[in-house]
Amino acid sequence: xxxxxxxxxYLLFILLAYVSAWIGYYYCKQHEITGINQDxxxxxxxxxxxxxxxAIGSVLLGKLGWDLIRFNDYPDExxxxxxxxxxxxxxxxxxxxxxx
Numbered sequence: 001x002x003x004x005x006x007x008x009x010y011l012l013f014i015l016l017a018y019v020s021a022w023i024g025y026y027y028c029k030q031h032e033i034t035g036i037n038q039d040x041x042x043x044x045x046x047x048x049x050x051x052x053x054x055a056i057g058s059v060l061l062g063k064l065g066w067d068l069i070r071f072n073d074y075p076d077e078x079x080x081x082x083x084x085x086x087x088x089x090x091x092x093x094x095x096x097x098x099x100x
Contacts (some may be wrong), residue, residue: 014052021045 025041027033072078089099 018045018048021048 022045025038025045028036028041029038093099
């Protein structure tokens with residue numbers, strides 16, 4: 001299974017859970033089931049997407065930091081980056097830019 005397919009599957013499960021929570025809220029409201037405090041339940045449903053975005057952003061920033069810390073563990077990538085920098089310097093000197 002490709003990584004994109006796996007992520008789409010995760011997204012589908014999360015959306016399914018979120019939609020089922022909304023359906024449960026409306027069902028309880030329509031049939032006047034009083035087992036839960038509906039105002040608090042509604043508030044959690046409304047802020048859940050925001051909390052999810054914050055959590056995903058935190059995970060992505062953590063992964064970025066971890067990859068920056070482990071950058072020396074990829075010697076092939078360092079060589080490619082140095083070659084790109086040398087090529088860019090050469091191109092900039094052709095265009096008249098002077099390095100100190």
